[in-house]
Amino acid sequence: MTLRATSSSRGLGRLEKTDARGELSGRAFARAREELARELYAEMNRNVFGGALPPDLDIKWTPYLRSTAGTTHYKRTQRVGEAPVYHARIELATKVLDTAAKLRRTLCHEMCHVAAWLIDHVAKPPHGAHFKRWARCAMERYPDLDVSTCHNYDIHYAHRWQCGACRREYGRHSRSIDPNKHRCGGGCGGQLTYLGRSNPDGTPCKARTPSAYNAFVKDNMAVVRSELGAGTPSREIMKELSQRYRASKAQLNEGDSARRAAQGDAPPTADELEGAMRRLDLL
Known part of the structure; x- marks a missing residue:
């Protein structure tokens, strides 16, 4: 069985316990992310979208998004003789969004999709003129915020393996690679060695004492x-x-x-x- 290589990431945060760089630690961010997402949504809805988005928009965290940071789901309903009603909800990836900076950028990106659908009633093309107009509004209000057409993040994988021959590394969210069954997919077929589990900042995780x-x-x-x-x-x-x-x-x-x-x-x-x-x- 062959495998494809993966990458790692850095972080930035603001609540509870921080690391030496003043960045939010992984577990502290995980505990605070739901509240932080609601706070950021309310702030950006007020400052970028003029409060035009629903204050109680459905925002859910999911472990099933593994290669993208977030996604927006659209729905349009209409009863006979009535005007259509537009619905939207946002999903955020627990496996990808591990810092407050990533959350802020991703949430703003998805809110631009929501605005294009709920306000302009346009969903296609996903990153067309309506999306870009809202993205420009966001970046004018927050000059440090880069709202691009894709979520360009290095994903942090807690578990990593390395090929002994070509030195290529592989990452997974769980310890799903078995060196006894898997070999390097880079063409050399080399033996893989488990490097251990790491934190988002690259430091090794401390071994937990079993109860x-x-x-x-x-x-x-x-x-x-x-x-x-x-x-x-x-x-x-x-x-x-x-x-x-x-x-x-x-x-x-x-x-x-x-x-x-x-x-x-x-x-x-x-x-x-x-x-x-x-x-x-x-x-």
């Missing part, structure tokens, strides 16, 4: 699956693992209590508490 439950599942999965037999549904296997984990945890807690009691750390009895209270009354 006690995850460690228990990893250590006992094979045993439980073998005991329950082939064909057992995954939910039944996980249910059994959860029950065993709770039992194991309860047993450990009982052992800790017994050790504390043996060391003289047992909790006081009711008689001991009553005696202590009487002594306090005498003080």
Whole structure:
């Protein structure tokens, strides 16, 4: 099986925790992106489109857009004897938009499409005269904003592999490349090596310490699956693992209590508490 090469990206942001360059960190941006998108939409609707776009336009984030930053969906409905009604909604890519700067530029681009449809009632060609007119309005209001006819971003892929022969790199959003099955598609057919997971700024992700439950599942999965037999549904296997984990945890807690009691750390009895209270009354 052959693969095609991919690229990486940089970032810019403004809320919560920032990196050394003053840019919004990946997780902080992910937590803030919905609120930030609504704030940017309201601001640009007011400053660029004169408030002519719906204040509650449907804006959704989706993980299914992987090669484009955003898209606008159009719909036109009309009842007999009534004027047509124009609808629009915007989808934004969680896999591509990882910084506030990309979000701002992409959202403005899609809002120009929305304006061309809802105000001018024109959708084709997608980047025709009506789109470009609204794009010029946006760039006049925001000179630092480049509203082009395409979303020209380097996409950040968290997982990367490199060919040992030609040094070509491959990126994926998930760890979907198996070096035992895949080879370089650049013509050399070289062996691929996993480079690890990285943040949007290129720094390696810190390894996460697995929780006690995850460690228990990893250590006992094979045993439980073998005991329950082939064909057992995954939910039944996980249910059994959860029950065993709770039992194991309860047993450990009982052992800790017994050790504390043996060391003289047992909790006081009711008689001991009553005696202590009487002594306090005498003080």
